[in-house]
Amino acid sequence: MNRRYDIVVHGAGIPGLALALLMVRQSPLAKKPSILLLDRHVLQVDPAVHEKPESVSDFDSRVFALTYASKRLFEEAGVWPGDHDSRVYPYEHMHVWDAGGEGQIHFDAAEIGTPSLGYIIEGRVMQDWLIAAVLKEPAIEVLSGDQLIAVAESDDVLEIQLASGQTLHTPLLVGADGAQSHVRHLAGIEIGGWSYQQQAVVATVETELDHGGTAWQLFLPGGPLAFLPMQRPWCSIVWSVSEQRAEDLCEMPDEAFLQGLTADFQQRLGQVKAVGPRARFPLRLRHANTYIAPRIALVADAAHTVHPLAGQGLNLGLQDVSALATQLQQAWSGRQDIGSRRVLRAYERSRKADNWLMQGSFDGLKRLFSNEQALLTQLRNTGLNVIDQVPLVKNAFVRKAMGI
Ligand SMILES: Cc1cc2nc3c(=O)[nH]c(=O)nc-3n(C[C@H](O)[C@H](O)[C@H](O)COP(=O)(O)OP(=O)(O)OC[C@H]3O[C@@H](n4cnc5c(N)ncnc54)[C@H](O)[C@@H]3O)c2cc1C
Known part of the structure; x- marks a missing residue:
């Protein structure tokens, strides 16, 4: 034919x-x-895939933080569901900090005059x-x-x-x-x-404390760890670690995984209490x-x-x-x-x-935050805190990341 x-x-x-x-x-x-x-x-x-989830196992492990620019594209294609899909999770805040110091930065949708910074959505839903x-x-x-x-x-x-x-x-x-x-x-x-010689371990988890509509990202020496807010009390995690650790994390019993995750995340959302199916992706x-x-x-x-x-x-x-x-x-x-x-x-x-x-x-x-050299650690922590105090720079940066 x-x-x-x-x-x-x-x-x-x-x-x-x-x-x-x-x-x-x-x-x-x-x-x-x-x-x-x-x-x-x-x-x-x-x-x-659009039904209300009832347990940590009801989520797709591939979850995306969608920008406003991507939302606009879905609108143009005529598929953005507005408020009609309960599996679209707007997030209002983003908090980023460095495990190697006191540096932190906080982004707030209210400061840039938008209802949210973006949306957390499972791949299979989109x-x-x-x-x-x-x-x-x-x-x-x-x-x-x-x-x-x-x-x-x-x-x-x-x-x-x-x-x-x-x-x-x-x-x-x-x-x-x-x-x-x-x-x-x-x-x-x-x-x-090139390969980062790392893999991202992804899963949905249940946390003891409320995520507060915040996308959390912690820079650890081994790689970043993100908690993306979904329907309460669940978050999607992206945990970038060495290839060997990723394999271990995917194979260990739930109990050991939850302990390791709670400790690495510095108990920011209390104990991580449950985890759904885990998957890993080479980076x-x-x-x-x-x-x-x-x-x-x-x-x-x-x-x-x-x-x-x-x-x-x-x-x-x-x-x-x-x-x-x-x-x-x-x-x-x-x-x-x-x-x-x-x-x-x-x-x-x-x-x-x-x-x-x-x-x-x-x-x-990625390179800046994986470097444990003392001067660089001090510089990047100071940098984070300085930017956090200058709304003009901070909000310009976040607007670019949001695709506004
Ligand atoms: C751990 C992790 C977390 C991520 N988080 C985010 C995030 O929060 N936000 C974000 O924006 N991005 C994120 N990404 C990136 C995102 O996953 C990819 O950029 C996106 O999925 C790319 O889409 P794609 O369609 O190009 O490729 P794919 O999703 O791989 O799709 C390719 C398609 O082509 C088909 N296909 C492939 N080969 C063939 C073939 N030979 N014959 C027929 N069909 C074929 C496949 O079946 C599939 O349908 C993340 C990536 C990783 C690894």
Whole structure:
């Protein structure tokens, strides 16, 4: 079977789904682009993920701190549920401190005049909003269980071979297929970076004291530990530790895990009383040499990954999606070739420098806070306290992080 689509999106994670929806729902022309969304998993809605949780085991271990910029993108795609989903947790405060000294900084939504600093949401909840919307869109076709095996460019089209023997034609293939991107590999795009020799252990926990609507982040010499506020009395944790410790933490009995976590978190929320299923993710910094190849564009983790200490990986990926959608809509409304080098270069130019900057900043923070050298420890603690006392600088910083 030979099929032609205006866009083929490979990877139906949150960025891939959002791009397909944005392209259809924001189309300035009555004629919507036809889109094929390919993923190895079958896309299904699951209303149970929006039900009120009753225990620590009722949560997805992948939880995200979403910025206002990402919320705006969900609104544009027509899937932001407002107050109608009880599994969206706005947080009003953020408290960051250094285990190696007295340095601390506190951010408060009231100081910048917004109702919250952002939202804590489980991955599967966001994915469900998007899948439900995608499955209702006649212009979006979904294909799962097939494999993309080869791509070849001819004059104005890309020919895509699937493992099932089908051939697809499209002016544009988008690789939204994550850190191990197959599209990136097929396009021959090199990727640089390094391993942090660390893993992030994630889980939902129950705490003795109320989280106070605060996202807590403690910098330990071994790596940052975050408690993200969800429905009371639960928090989602992201605990960055050495690879060996991550393995131990995931295998030890609950009792030992809870003791270790309570101690490392300096009992800031009292005893950590219960923990749900634990998972661990290797931490790597990656950046593709280019985001584009002939008739191919990469977005999100396919193009770059960052340390999770600032909770920005998905948010950066969604900014890529927003930037690419803007370029594609302009070309689409002008009836131009949406896969042309000019269009794709404009996308790459709008995102690459910002992603480098954010990636470099998170990497710098990671290194600064893992360094136990006495002078540096003193300097960074003083720095935190000084910034905490200068609202102009502090609030400008947090507005940038919130995507305002
Ligand atoms: C511990 C941890 C905590 C994090 N916390 C945050 C946070 O608080 N905030 C934040 O913004 N970011 C966070 N991130 C980053 C975030 O998880 C990623 O940036 C985001 O999930 C990237 O989405 P993606 O769709 O690019 O990749 P993925 O989520 O990996 O999705 C890729 C999709 O492509 C599909 N796919 C892949 N290969 C193939 C193939 N060969 N064939 C068919 N389909 C394929 C997969 O099935 C999947 O659906 C965190 C990351 C880690 C490790």
